[in-house]
Amino acid sequence: MTRSLEPMMDFFLREKGELVHINGVRQLALIRDATNTIQMTDEKIIRAATPLHTGDIVDYRYERYLITSQVDQNEKSCRGRIRKCNQWLALNWNGQVKWFDSVVEARTFSTETGKVISMPEGNILVSLQDNADTRNIALSQRFYMTHQPFKIVGINHTLNGIIQLSCTLDSINTAYDDVEHNIADRWKYEITHTYALHIHQGTITHVLLNETIPLNVTATDNGNEVTNPAITYVSSDPSMVSVDQQGQVMGIALGQASITAKLTYHPTVLSTIEMRVVETGTHIYSIAITGNPMLKTGQSSSYVSHIYDHGVEVFDQSVEWSLRNQDDSTPTKGSITASTGNSVAVKAGSSSGSSNKALILTATLVSDPSMTIEKTISLKNLF
Template sequence: MQDIDEMIDFFLYEKGESIKVNGAEQIALIVDAVDKLTYYDDKIIRCKCQIKTGDIVEYNNLKYIIISQIDKEENSYRARIRKCSYRVAFNWSGNIKWFDCIEESKVFDVSTGTYISVASGNIYITVQYNSDTRNIALNQRFYVTNQPFKVTGIDKSQEGLIKFNCALDLIDTVNDDVENNIADRWRYETGHTYTLTINNGDTANVLINDIMQLNLSATDNGIALANPVVTFTSSDSNIISVDNTGKVMGIAPGQAVIYAKLTYHNTVLDSITITTVETFTHSYTIDITGSITIKLGQSQSYVAHIYDNGTEVFDKSVVWSVRNQDGTTSPAYATITASTGNSVTIKANSSSTYINRYVVLKATLSDDATVYKEFSVQLKSLF
């Protein structure tokens, strides 16, 4: 090991891989742990940056926790990391925080060298010790894979880590958000209606080895989310790849569907079909941004964004129209009061009979009527 330590700069330059330690970019050597422990995905990390037991390491889009003591050489640090099994949410009176954890339904018996299953319905979870996790208390509830558990024991004996002994609990059908694995959510929150939209249109083309940025918008009960946490996937990463920021690259000729979903609300998603091409041709799409509701007698403004193969362009214009969604034509539930460029303002008429009815706002490309986008808006009471 001394030889590696003396040549650590060379090895990091030649074989080092990009990782993150507690969110900070670093370079490290990562190798599989060579021993008899095959139940876990353990690896050995070696780096020049200072590391501590409990640090979160991001490697190959996976999260690991440093579980060993740190072997400090003269020029480098070495430790064992273990892949996190899940992200779990703990709820403090409506303040929900997520933690990467190692979940165990078996424990390793040092004296026998074998794994022993814990009591039926019990698990252990290990998390990083920090200012948030130290507040997790006995009997606090959380979910793993849509099953509720409660904390029955807390072990803080290993510096940098906390291990919790947990027992299977009963589902609270009234207060638990089982689908999203959040205990007691509705005890402190009102219901949420989330939306997620890929604003680049329904289809786009990308050149081979070229990159296109997906643009997203997300709302919670009609209010825009500033920094939504989104997971991206490709139906065929050999044709179209996508990274965790929504950058799409054409890899080979063909077509793939790119999906975007809210990470902690995975039923809220949108998709776009992207074709890899060798020659660029125009493919226009339109997206409309603005509120999904208007109060009676009030106005809202909307903007049409025009995209060519997923990239926004500004040399095109749209024609606006609005209609009642239910097919009636008179009276109109809302009217256009102003239109400037690719922006429009519509006003909801004041009759109380229009409450919870919908209008459809339509933007049509000025020079191609086959390209258009429709946007549904609900009329709401003033009170």
């Protein structure tokens, strides 16, 4: 007597499922390859105990997938087919740029015969999640993919949960298009952006074995903090230190690994921190610097380092101070004029050319020089 496959799959889901994110929500899912052969499309089958819908976004093993099939459902689980999102597309609405995870292909399949249909040279088919943003996509809208411009010539809204775009190769507009970063008409509406990403726990910190800590990360654009930035987190050794896409770090095994935070849509903008996994009872120091975040030309201000062990402030540790320009240029546009204990006085330079520049004040723990913290001090003209 043969056992039904469905109860067996539900059992495997409970026992062998992996943690994924479905539309940003952490869920347990069972994922397997859709075929026995390796394919360019990287199609997989997903099964979850929670509802699935065509067009859902699935984050799985540091990759993003789109549910492209209809969803089968039984009493205990849902099943669908997912495809890896192979491109980020930036669409520009009069200066408002939004990025979309998409499945892009230069060929498609007939829904009646299942046969491959080759598309004309220079044409592509783009599949996106159907949502409030993608519903605003219009005919003739342009975007870049791998530094090549495309124009939308057809939009298919008939697939529940997914929008499909038929696109053809277009001409580069050298005056307006940011070809390097794949954004059409960027310079038509905006000035150049300078992004930065900063992990505020310094260059190295500790996490207890089997415990979690959040990374404190901020992103700036031209010096201004970005609200709710899209950040991707990666561990150099997930068997030692794991990190989820909300920046929660867990100590898995005693040792050390690096965690890298990247701006999702500008992956060259990144920041890295070394995470040491330690046992309970080990000193876990951290440093915070308080003081004025901005100095005007010729102005002085005091800064204080606060040292914590397991989050409780201690007073038997000390730091050494250093100062540099944020862009690492010379000479330094400020100076340390006094240092007493864990306090320091910083004076901005007198040059008027320092406006809109920044200094980086660094505190280094004397007992563990690998433990540092930085504070950014913006410089402004006096008038």
